[in-house]
Amino acid sequence: MTGTEDVREPFEVRPLPVGFRIADWELGAVIGSGGWGTVYEAHAVGDDALVAVKLLPTGALAPGQRAALGELVASEVRFSTEADHPNLVRTRAVHTVEAPGLDTWDGAIALVMDHAETGLQDVLDAADTGRPIEHADRVLRGVVAGLAHMHTARRVHGDLKPANVLLGPAGAVWLADFGLTAELDGTHAHLPPVGTLDHLPPEWWSQRTGIEGAVVRPTADIWAFGVLAHQVLTGGLHPFPGATARARSLAAQTYARGTAPLRLDAGLPEGWRRLIADCLAPDHATRIRHTADTLATRIERLTDSGVPRRRRRLLPTAVAALAVLAATAAGGAALLQDDDSAGNKGGGTPAVVTDVHTTPTAGAIPADSDVPDELRPVIESAARRCTDAEITPALLAAMIKAESGFDTKAARPASEEYGIAMWTPAVFRAWAVDGDKDGDKDGDKDYMSPPDAISTMSLYTCWLDQRFKQEGMSAKDLPALIAAGYRTSDRSVIEEGGVPEAVRPHVKKVLRYLAEYEG
Numbered sequence: 001m002t003g004t005e006d007v008r009e010p011f012e013v014r015p016l017p018v019g020f021r022i023a024d025w026e027l028g029a030v031i032g033s034g035g036w037g038t039v040y041e042a043h044a045v046g047d048d049a050l051v052a053v054k055l056l057p058t059g060a061l062a063p064g065q066r067a068a069l070g071e072l073v074a075s076e077v078r079f080s081t082e083a084d085h086p087n088l089v090r091t092r093a094v095h096t097v098e099a100p101g102l103d104t105w106d107g108a109i110a111l112v113m114d115h116a117e118t119g120l121q122d123v124l125d126a127a128d129t130g131r132p133i134e135h136a137d138r139v140l141r142g143v144v145a146g147l148a149h150m151h152t153a154r155r156v157h158g159d160l161k162p163a164n165v166l167l168g169p170a171g172a173v174w175l176a177d178f179g180l181t182a183e184l185d186g187t188h189a190h191l192p193p194v195g196t197l198d199h200l201p202p203e204w205w206s207q208r209t210g211i212e213g214a215v216v217r218p219t220a221d222i223w224a225f226g227v228l229a230h231q232v233l234t235g236g237l238h239p240f241p242g243a244t245a246r247a248r249s250l251a252a253q254t255y256a257r258g259t260a261p262l263r264l265d266a267g268l269p270e271g272w273r274r275l276i277a278d279c280l281a282p283d284h285a286t287r288i289r290h291t292a293d294t295l296a297t298r299i300e301r302l303t304d305s306g307v308p309r310r311r312r313r314l315l316p317t318a319v320a321a322l323a324v325l326a327a328t329a330a331g332g333a334a335l336l337q338d339d340d341s342a343g344n345k346g347g348g349t350p351a352v353v354t355d356v357h358t359t360p361t362a363g364a365i366p367a368d369s370d371v372p373d374e375l376r377p378v379i380e381s382a383a384r385r386c387t388d389a390e391i392t393p394a395l396l397a398a399m400i401k402a403e404s405g406f407d408t409k410a411a412r413p414a415s416e417e418y419g420i421a422m423w424t425p426a427v428f429r430a431w432a433v434d435g436d437k438d439g440d441k442d443g444d445k446d447y448m449s450p451p452d453a454i455s456t457m458s459l460y461t462c463w464l465d466q467r468f469k470q471e472g473m474s475a476k477d478l479p480a481l482i483a484a485g486y487r488t489s490d491r492s493v494i495e496e497g498g499v500p501e502a503v504r505p506h507v508k509k510v511l512r513y514l515a516e517y518e519g
């Protein structure tokens, strides 16, 4: 899981005492502090119902800071009082603090808001990595609906991130923190050059930040939504690799320049993968097609069953794939359509599966196979990391058997291949997954550990599968192509237009084992 790093210094001043009165409100404990304010619990005098009071001080700051802050405060107050939508936090009142003798607070602005139960960042911090958070669909629907409302009102949020999504009573989802919200003037607005690195679009870095600040457009919020959706659906994982926000931001820029592919978490359902990839289109011009409104409609369709679905499609039989490898006709192979009913391809098309035995256990490892018992759960859980139908426990098991014969200590030093999945250490490092959950530092991912090696194999084969599908390669050949790509590379398979000669014996072996496992 990744935390967030802010480019601003945290706001630090002495808090006001519990019981301090602002108009009819009595302050309680501090909930937290952000870039330019502190939020307190509070209640109306004579009423126990909680509210949240955000205090935005304008005094006791260096003159430069004061000017910038003044504008932000004005923006936050202006938008907060205008905002009227179930997915934007409600501001009940705005007061000016009277505290003579308390320089920091005298003249501060107090926004009295509905009280949230928690924030999305806290939920992500406590979440299981790799799985959607509870009620992920509801949260994402709420966020995108709030965003759509803002964009229709010609506003850009400008600082969308999990810390600015509040979760209220009865499942309420509220966007909050409108300090960086800007009014659109033509197609863009100007914001002071601040924000959170983790959710800034890559084009932000190449924009000049003149006296008016950086240009922001609604597409910046769409990028931030893509990052946030990825985090919500994976228990907090950022879509770009890196241990710090700066490193992740550099990775996003490298991707935007076209020098690295977008590698979203392999566990994402296909429809969500498409939607997030659209939000993370590399520049403003390609992202502009995807508005908060169109995303909201797609999300409605993706989540109409109430939970983000982790659907599996059924696979072509290995027997048919073997036949294809042998260059015989494979007329009986299943042709599978994409199951993204809300994606870019027109939507509404259900998965079509023909001529295949639709057992719920398609691709499972049979009980009487030679796969060692202790490896079965490891392989099954690794396969679940990929929702593409071709990456099944049976395929991973067949590949492992062909690679190492299930020998956890296998080693081929001459070709630098080690462990049960025969990883080359340098390649492993680029893809490594912490399958045994013994930590999240790079050093804890070990190609000699079967869970790490097999989980990483699943991630890598999932990516190969998607590459070959993008290239329009035949669905029925995918198991063979994946086994070949794992032995060589995606590029050599694509250039060859099939299984390269040198690895045909190996691929035949994989397909034979796969046929045995699939019965």
Ligand SMILES: Nc1ncnc2c1ncn2[C@@H]1O[C@H](COP(=O)(O)OP(=O)(O)OP(=O)(O)O)[C@@H](O)[C@H]1O
Binding pocket: 031, 032, 033, 034, 035, 036, 037, 038, 039, 052, 054, 089, 113, 114, 115, 116, 117, 118, 119, 159, 163, 164, 166, 176, 177, 179
């Ligand atoms: N209406 C609210 N109800 C309950 N908690 C809130 C409310 N508004 C903000 N908070 C919490 O108060 C803390 C500080 O919020 P604040 O908006 O000042 O900063 P931030 O969002 O963490 O950072 P920044 O403002 O720098 O982007 C956060 O933990 C936030 O979840």
